Amino acid sequence: MTERIEFDGRILDGAPRINMSRRAIITGIAAGTVFPFVSSCTTNPATGTNQLVFFGDDQVASMAASAWTDMKAQTPVTANTGLKNRVLNVWSRTIQGAEKEGHVPQGASWDVAVFDTDDVNAFVMPGNRVGVYRGITELTENDDQLSSVLGHETGHVVGRHAAERLSVSTLAQVSLTASQIAIASNDELSKYGTAIGALGGAAMQFGVILPYSRRHELEADRLGVDYMHQAGYDVTQSVRLWELMDANSSGQRQPEFLSTHPDPANRAAALRQYINAKGYALM
């Protein structure tokens, strides 16, 4: 039986977890992902920030591909065509906003799934995959608010936040398992023992674990509002969405979106400020 290593669900917005076999991780590492990290602090063209990225986009996408397949096999997809069409329409308008902004390629294809669960959540996966739960669509009062959720998720894609976070969380993960792997009797595993050890050391050296950081969240919020504006949605509804999340969080059932997206009231305030500063609206 293959032992599975569970990545922190924070790779994504919300709860879904990526299960990868240890071998898959080691193969990825052996494929050269350990070594380029000194030179892989790159500047993201859309956000202008420096990023420490250990995995290439292709590698991240292939890891996400198997996780996405698993998710779609395990989680029911909605049979409600009205709901599905609503999400697809808002998605396509929002992504066109991002295209107008020049942040995503024109006419790229996206795989959008609407999952039929109460989760108040949405997420993106590398490789142009978007997951939206029925629960979050029910929280939104209008398409502008839904666009705000989807624009935010697009912002995570454009900011390459998953790649950055996957890198760091893999480091942390591998450092935890390095000792186990070092004593593995399997030839294939022990062959890569040194590389794993080096990576574990690097992880300890950096000494950081980054969830979607506050910086990522605020960046995604701002990008999302830019895309809403380009798409002709009412950007002020993004503030209202966070107020709704905030109001919802005092009930017994806290939206899962909030577990990875803290401080809704602060974020509403930051968005309000951004919207005013950009001149999108006066509020």
Ligand SMILES: [Zn+2]
């Ligand atoms: Zn987020």
